Amino acid sequence: MIYSPNFNFLRIHEVYLVEIATLAERYFQDDPLACLTKLRRFGELLAQLVAAKLGIYVKSDEDQYRLLKRLKQDGCIPQEVYRLFEQIRWTGNQAIHGDLGDHQTALDTLQIAWNLGIWFHQTFSNNPNFKAGAFIPPPDPHQETEALKRQLEALRKEAQANRANAEIAQAQLIQEAELRQLAEYEAQQEKLNAERIKQQLEQMQILALNKSAVSSQKTHILMSQAASNLNLQSIRSSTTTTIPILCLNPDCDYENPPSSKYCINCSSPLILNKRYIPIRFLGQGGFGRTFEAIDINKLGTRCVIKQLLPTQQGTKKKQEFLKLFEREAQQLNNLGNYPNIPNLLAFFEENEHFYLIQEFIEGNNLYQEILELGKLSEQEVKILLEQLLEIIQFIHKKGVIHRDIKPENIIKRQDGSFVLIDFGISKDTNLECSISSHMATLVGTPGYAPIEQLRGRVYPCSDLYALGVTAIRLLTGIFPGNGVDDNLFDENNNICEWRKYCKVSNKFAKIIDKMLTFQYQERYQTATEVMQELSSKSSGISRQKIIGLIRITLIFMFLSTVIIQLSLRLNKFYNPVHGSDVNYQTKLLITGQIQQYKRESNKLTFTLLTKESQSFLIVISPNLLNQVANAPPPYGLIGKTVNVTGVQPLAQKNTLLLQIQKPEQLQINL
Known part of the structure; x- marks a missing residue:
């Protein structure tokens, strides 16, 4: 027998026995799936009654089980009873979503329901600590x-x-x-x-x-x-990586096993649009969340899922955020397959949420780069500006103003190229979009957006202002936010005092200052103007420049004399036999051990220490190092003994440099 009736218990909790009797009748009528589905509702009913006994109001099934979980942690519900609730819920979900269940499962679950009814009767009828509308008395202070x-x-x-x-x-x-x-x-x-x-x-x-x-x-x-x-x-053993699948339900965010199709916690579908599997949370903005995902229809290609999730409530606000979200998809679609802008892959609605799928860009954004490697040099920022100005020139010709250029929205690929992302608040000058004035004032990031943009107006030169602010952030390493005063801007005089935090040339500083002009009419109006300024060279030669050239020439002549004298001394040191007719560079041989290395843009610098404790710096390009026989990656050279031949040492800042021009000049001893 599944249960033995107790008439006293029946009078007190008649509803539970009637419920279980109904379930048993369905079970004996050869309908185990209906029985399991009904048992899941019985478990929810019993959980709601537990909450009512404790004087707690719950709104949904999920709130009931969250309450049970908390009561289990506080010791109000035993671990074994909580597991019975979970087992009834799990079997019910399997019956609802997977059509899984048989007679034995239904029989076992009926026994669990009976045990839960007995526990509820014993706990809430005989224990004076559990009275209607009251918790257990608080402990001693x-x-x-x-x-x-x-x-x-x-x-x-x-x-x-x-x-x-x-x-x-x-x-x-x-x-x-x-x-x-x-x-x-x-x-x-x-x-x-x-x-x-x-x-x-x-x-x-x-x-x-x-x-x-x-x-x-x-x-x-x-x-x-x-x-x-x-x-x-x-032949290589193919091993598949087991990556948890994230639930896209905003109220859940549960990490599920790789083989799951439905969320274990909330039963929501895990595969978006029957092809996109979210595997990693990337970040959350003002009206959306982004996830790294796998496209199973394209052999596991990585992509980015952007989910519309407005933080502000209200139907009107949601409609405005939806317009911005649709605008981003339209902007990416109009910009086409530009190599430095993510491609739009899909845009659709599913489970009452809108989703945008775009190309995944491998690399770190510039804010992460600064945190890991430190601030950039003038030459590195120039390279960045040249590439970003080409992108801005392209989108401005398409009638698009980005309105949110900052280091977080610029990704550096492994090959050194840059990609501009996040067109969520961009503006299409060819379209009229009815966004409220309050929403317009919120467009942009404080510390990067110009004053006219924060007031609701935007021009192409507004993007140039944000790009100029991005450049000085990267040069100085000083970023806004985190409750710290922005040391770069003088709010009283509306000027930016950034030069004292970095070292740049006067010409480059003037270009940046013109990009940062407070009045937008006084800035560069197009990206083409800035590109021409960066590539232009002054043609007129003033008297001061002539004097400077003369001084540089005299200094160069003096240094040349010093270098020649040093070269003669080194020649005597490494070639003690005088009067030899053999070429100096072919006779020179330096042997030592690599101590450390450093990478600077397009060159590698190694520290070489000889047996005589003499230190040299070896300078070689990465492409040339790949052509050297038996050459490992740069970090693999540390500790190895190498021979350098046919290289003339040069003195620079009290250091001897060996510049390698041919791969045969460097020999690696295995």
Whole structure:
């Protein structure tokens, strides 16, 4: 028997026995799925009655189970009873969404429902602590203080353990990154070996055509051996990465196992539009959230999901945010396949939310770059401006004003190119859009947007102002926000005092200052004007410039004399045999161990220490290093012994430089 009736219990809680009897009747009528579905509603009803007994009002099923979870943590509900509630809920969800359930499952679940009814009767009828509309009496203040102290100590120990675990995890991440780079280097070497083997096969085929039948048979054997060797080197075990799937329900955000199709917590579908799987949360703005996702219809290609999620309430506000969201999709679609702007992949509505799918850009934004590597130099900022001005010139010709240019919206790819993202608040000058004046004043980021944009008006030169502010942020490393005063701007005089925080040329500083002019009429009006200023060279030569050129010439002549004298001394040091007719550069040989290296834009600098404790700096380009025989990545050269030949040392700032122009001038000893 599933239960044995108790008439006293029936009089007190008749509703539960009637509910269970109805479920048992459906079960014996050979309908287990309907029974399981009804049991899930019974579990929700019982959870709601538990809340009512404790004087708590709950609005939804999710609130009921959140309350039960909290009561379990506080010790009001035993762990075993909470598991019974979870099991009824899980089996009910399987019956509703997956059509899963049989007679045995229904029978077991009926027994669970009976146990829950018995527990409810024993707990809320016989225990004087549980009265209608009242919680358990609060503990003694002294005991509560002692309990809080113990909890605080436990939290302190947990924080120390978490800090230690974080340091260990960070060290593991660094080690994994280095191992990944070494693995890529080994894969590249194996690829080169495979190419060599292919070339050998082709040569063998040519020889086989020109030889006799006997030699052709031998060649065929050699080719088979080489082919088998090639297959062994090219085979790799394909391992699929197990990445949790994020729930896009704003009230859930649960991380589900990789094989899930529905959220375990809220039962929402996990695969968006039957093809996009969210795997990583990227960030949240004023009216949307972004996720990194996988497109299963394109062999696992990465993409970005942007979900419309306005922070302000009200139907009118939501409609205005929806207009901005649709505008971003329209802007990306109109801009086309420009290499430095993310491509629009899809725009649709699902589960009462709007979604925008766009191209995923691999790399860090410039704000992350500054936090990791420090502020940029003048030359690096010039390269950035040249690329960004071309993008701005393109979008302005299309009638689009970005209105939110800042380091967070500029991504640097691994090849050094830059991509402008986030066209969510951009303006199309060819269209009329009815956005409220209050919404217009909120467009832009304080600390980057010009005054006319914050007042509701925008011009093409407004983007140039934001780009100028971005340039000085990157040059100085000073960013707004976080409750700290912005040291770059003098609000009383409406000027920007940024030069004292960095070192730039006077010409470049004048260009930046004109981009930052308070009155928009006095700025550059187009991106083309700024590009011409950056590339222009002054033609007139003033008297002061002539005097400066003369001084530079005299200094150059003096330094040339010093360098010649130093070269003669080095020649005597490395070539003690005088009177030799052998060329100096071909005779020179420097051997030492690589101590450290540094990467600067398009060159690599290594520190070389000889046995005589003499230090040199080796300067070589990354492309030239790749042509050196047996050359590992730059970090792999640390600790190796190398030979430098045919290089004339140059003195610069009390340091001897060795500039390598040919790959054969650097030999790596394995």
